[in-house]
Amino acid sequence: MLVLKKIFNFYIDGFKNQSKSSRKLWIIILIKLFIMFAILKVFFFKDFLKSKELNEKEKSEYIINNLTQQNDEPN
Amino acid sequence: MMNQIDLSLVDWSRAQFALTAIYHWLFVPLTLGLSFIVAFMHTIYYRTGKKEWEAITRFWMKLFGINFAIGVATGIILEFEFGTNWSNYSWFVGDIFGAPLAIEGIMAFFLESTFIAVMFFGWNKVSKKFHMLSSWFVAIGSNLSALWILVANAWMQNPVGMHFNPETARNEMMNFWDILLSPTAVHKFLHTVVSSYIVGAMFVIGISAWYILKGRHIVFARKSILIAAVFGLIASIFVAATGDNSAYDVAQKQPMKLAAMEGLYDGETNAGLVAIGVLTPNKEPNDEKDPFLFSIKIPNLLSALAERDVNAFVPGVNDLVYGNPEQNIPAVSQRMKNGKLSIENLRKFNEFKKEGNEIEAAKSLAIFEENYKDFGYGYMDKPEDVVPNVPLTFYSFHLMVALGFLFILIFIVTLYYVYNDKLKDKKWMLRALLWSIPLTYIASELGWIVAEVGRQPWTIQDILPVSMSTSHLSTSSVMITFAMFAILFTVLLIAEVKIMLYQIKSGPKDL
Numbered sequence: 001m002l003v004l005k006k007i008f009n010f011y012i013d014g015f016k017n018q019s020k021s022s023r024k025l026w027i028i029i030l031i032k033l034f035i036m037f038a039i040l041k042v043f044f045f046k047d048f049l050k051s052k053e054l055n056e057k058e059k060s061e062y063i064i065n066n067l068t069q070q071n072d073e074p075n
Numbered sequence: 076m077m078n079q080i081d082l083s084l085v086d087w088s089r090a091q092f093a094l095t096a097i098y099h100w101l102f103v104p105l106t107l108g109l110s111f112i113v114a115f116m117h118t119i120y121y122r123t124g125k126k127e128w129e130a131i132t133r134f135w136m137k138l139f140g141i142n143f144a145i146g147v148a149t150g151i152i153l154e155f156e157f158g159t160n161w162s163n164y165s166w167f168v169g170d171i172f173g174a175p176l177a178i179e180g181i182m183a184f185f186l187e188s189t190f191i192a193v194m195f196f197g198w199n200k201v202s203k204k205f206h207m208l209s210s211w212f213v214a215i216g217s218n219l220s221a222l223w224i225l226v227a228n229a230w231m232q233n234p235v236g237m238h239f240n241p242e243t244a245r246n247e248m249m250n251f252w253d254i255l256l257s258p259t260a261v262h263k264f265l266h267t268v269v270s271s272y273i274v275g276a277m278f279v280i281g282i283s284a285w286y287i288l289k290g291r292h293i294v295f296a297r298k299s300i301l302i303a304a305v306f307g308l309i310a311s312i313f314v315a316a317t318g319d320n321s322a323y324d325v326a327q328k329q330p331m332k333l334a335a336m337e338g339l340y341d342g343e344t345n346a347g348l349v350a351i352g353v354l355t356p357n358k359e360p361n362d363e364k365d366p367f368l369f370s371i372k373i374p375n376l377l378s379a380l381a382e383r384d385v386n387a388f389v390p391g392v393n394d395l396v397y398g399n400p401e402q403n404i405p406a407v408s409q410r411m412k413n414g415k416l417s418i419e420n421l422r423k424f425n426e427f428k429k430e431g432n433e434i435e436a437a438k439s440l441a442i443f444e445e446n447y448k449d450f451g452y453g454y455m456d457k458p459e460d461v462v463p464n465v466p467l468t469f470y471s472f473h474l475m476v477a478l479g480f481l482f483i484l485i486f487i488v489t490l491y492y493v494y495n496d497k498l499k500d501k502k503w504m505l506r507a508l509l510w511s512i513p514l515t516y517i518a519s520e521l522g523w524i525v526a527e528v529g530r531q532p533w534t535i536q537d538i539l540p541v542s543m544s545t546s547h548l549s550t551s552s553v554m555i556t557f558a559m560f561a562i563l564f565t566v567l568l569i570a571e572v573k574i575m576l577y578q579i580k581s582g583p584k585d586l
Contacts, residue, residue, distance in 0.1 A: 014196025021137075021574060022195075025144040028570055033148060035563060036155075044556050045155035048162035048546040056243075061425075063166045063244040067543065068422035 087553040088160045088545045093527075094557060095152050097520055098564035102146025102571075104519050107221060107268055108275020108310075109139045110214035114207075115302055121207040131295055133198075134583035135279060136210070138575060140195060145571040150224070152560065160553060164534050164544035169245030171237050171254065172227050179223035186216025221271075222264050229260035231535050232526070233328045239538075241424055241443060258324050263526075266317040269310050270522060273482055274515040276307025277508075280489060282579055284508035287499050295583050300493050308486035314479060319380060325529075326381035326389070329536060331461060332529035334392045335468040337377060340366045342390040342399060347372030348380065349473065354466050360392050360459055392465070396458045407458035414453025417446035451538045463531040471524040478518040485511055 018026075049059050113136050120128035154176070157165045165172070193201060193209035201209075230237075236253030237246040248254065280303045283296035326333045333339075338354050339346065352370035375385040382389065388402055398406030420443035427436035455461060489508065492498035498505065530536060534544040 010196060010200060011192060013200065014192060017196075021578065022140075024574065025141060028567075029144050029147065032145075032563075032567065036148060036151065040152070040556075040559070041155055044552075044559070045159045047158040048160075048548070049166060050158075059166060060243045060245070063163055064241075064421065064425055066163055066547075067167075067244065068418055068425075 082542070084548065084550045084553060085542050085545055087550055087557060088156075088548075089541060091160065091553055091557040091560065092153070092156055095149075095156065095560050095564070096523065096527075098560075098568070099146070099149045099153065100520060100523060101516060101568065102142055102149060103221070104271035104274040104516070105142045105278055106139070106146060106217050107271035108273065109135065109142065109278060110210075110217050110275075111272060112275050112279055112303055112306055113139050114210040114214045115306065116299075117207045117210040119302075121203055127294065127298070130584045131299055132210075134295070135299070136194065137578055138278075138282075140191075141571060141574050141578065143191070145567055145574075149564070149567070160546055160548065161534075161544050162546040164539065166245060167539055167544070168231075168535070169240075169243075170248050171230055171234075171246045174248060174251070175223040175227045175254075179220050182216060182219050182223070186212055187220065190216065218268050221268050225264045225267055226255055226260045228526075229257060229263045230254055231533075232263070232530055233257055233259035233324075234535050234538060239447060241421055241440060242428065258320075259328060262317060262321040262324050266314060266321045267522070269317060270314045270479075270519055272310035273307055273314065274519055276303040276310060276486070277482070277511050277515040279303035280307065281509045281512035284498075284505040285579070286582070288502065288505045288509070292582055293499065297493060297496075297498070300489060300498070304486050304489045304493060308483065308490060311479065311483045311486055315483070318476070318479065322380055323383070329530055330390050331392065331395050331463065332468070332525075333381060334390065334395060335463050335465045335529050336472040336525060337389075338366050338370075338465060338469045339377070339389065339391040340393050342388055342394040342402065344378065344386055344388045345375045346377035346381070346387075346389040347374045348376035349469075352469070352473070354469055356466075358465070360396050360462055392462055396462060407452060407455065407461050410449040410452040411455050411458065413446040413449035414451060414455070416453070417443050417450045418453040420446075448537060451533060451535070451540050451543075454540050454543050455532075460532060463529050468525055468529040471521040471528070475518050475521040475525060478514055478521075482511075482515065482518070 049062070052059075052062070054062060113132060116128060116132040116135060120132050157172075190209040190212040193206065194213050197206040197209060234246075235257045236248060236250040238249050239246050254260065280300050283299040283303070286292045286296040322333065322336075325336070334342075337346075337349055338352060340358070340360065349367075350371045350373050352372075353368045355364050355366055355368050358364050358366055377389050378387040379385045381387065390399065390402060390404055394402065394404050396407050398404055398409065420439040424436050424439035424443055427433075427439060452461070485508070488504070489498070492501055492504060532540045532542065534541050
């Protein structure tokens, strides 16, 4: 418990005593992560196969269909 | 067949991935290289206890931190793209790609995330030894993260240790060690990470050179240059050696890429290596044009490098496209037939399985597996589709190699001048060192262009072409996200450069 408290205080002290530039960097990191996970991932980068609401077997069939459906007959 | 997915969609998806990968790679090499330089400096401070080394370590650690903070998680966007834009590919590769990336995530989290906090917050808070070791753990953790990504990429260039399950349409890992220790993975990892050390070394040298030019922090700059130049020289010599191993591996596993790297259209015994060359514009396979408007070749060297035998035959583009029976090289037209047979029997196998016709399913499976090595060729419209962009591959490769040798020379000359305490008088050299920083980034990006453009049209060598890897999305949606990424990454890059420049202008604490 004492070790955990020490680790916790270590991080708190570290964050408290950061320079102005370090704080600026944290703001950039947080904005970046927000844009990536709350905007890009949610609205623009949905998992294509998950969005089709297929189970595992149907996903396999979908991909096999994609891979084989228009293949020309071999000569 | 190649037109079944709109080619503009393929091109935009490809452009988007290239954009994000190139931007991501602007941050990574400095993290990989600078982390080790900081660890070396920190070790010197730990052993000597001298304040000047503390200031040196603190300053470069700060710049490392800025680059790390801005670059962190930019690679995750590539993973978003796998799920959205490249769903056929993501499903097809199965756990081959998932396992290394999962290990990478865990390693990055435990090593980098844990110790980076100790590294930055630990001054006078933890023991000096633990603090110094944390710098090493950050460096090792960063480099191990790169290992798993590069293993996954190497598997795409040389798919080993897997088995394709025709019922699930996924590759299944048969032997983890075959994937991890394939020569392609080993050479790729060593060549890529060590080349990143050159970026880190030149970054330290270039900025230190700027301080000397300005007459500021001379002692700091001289000591920083000494560490970085030794590190950079060792790294650049090692990169030349690993580059040779990588080229040998390419010759064995991706001969078309090697032919493109060398602009070699007609295979030769005692093949020469192009030292300098200008390609003939609009050259096509099997036309009558000379491949070069001008070239200087080093006799026999390409055979020696590619096959470890000066008399060996090195196949050219024409041999690989149209076949060369004397050298046992099959024509692509034959491989296309095999591929179509394999694809057709994958379809039949699954149909027979659904019908419960196990006998016919087994027959189709046997034909499918017999021809699986040429599976991807079944998607080509014509044999020439397997030729990558030769000029882009050729010039990228030769410029990268030329820069690699230039860096060796720069590190040697820098060390000579620093050792003799003459560097501060050589203004031209100091300016050249400053301007060498972007050259290392260019060389690093060129390496990826050679690796990725040179292996086109394949996502997975011989098995899955790029055109079959993409999701069925609207082209406009990919264009929109392309623009969004371009803006986001450009803003991040500007932020990084501005914060870096501010810190550099502020300089280290006076020694």
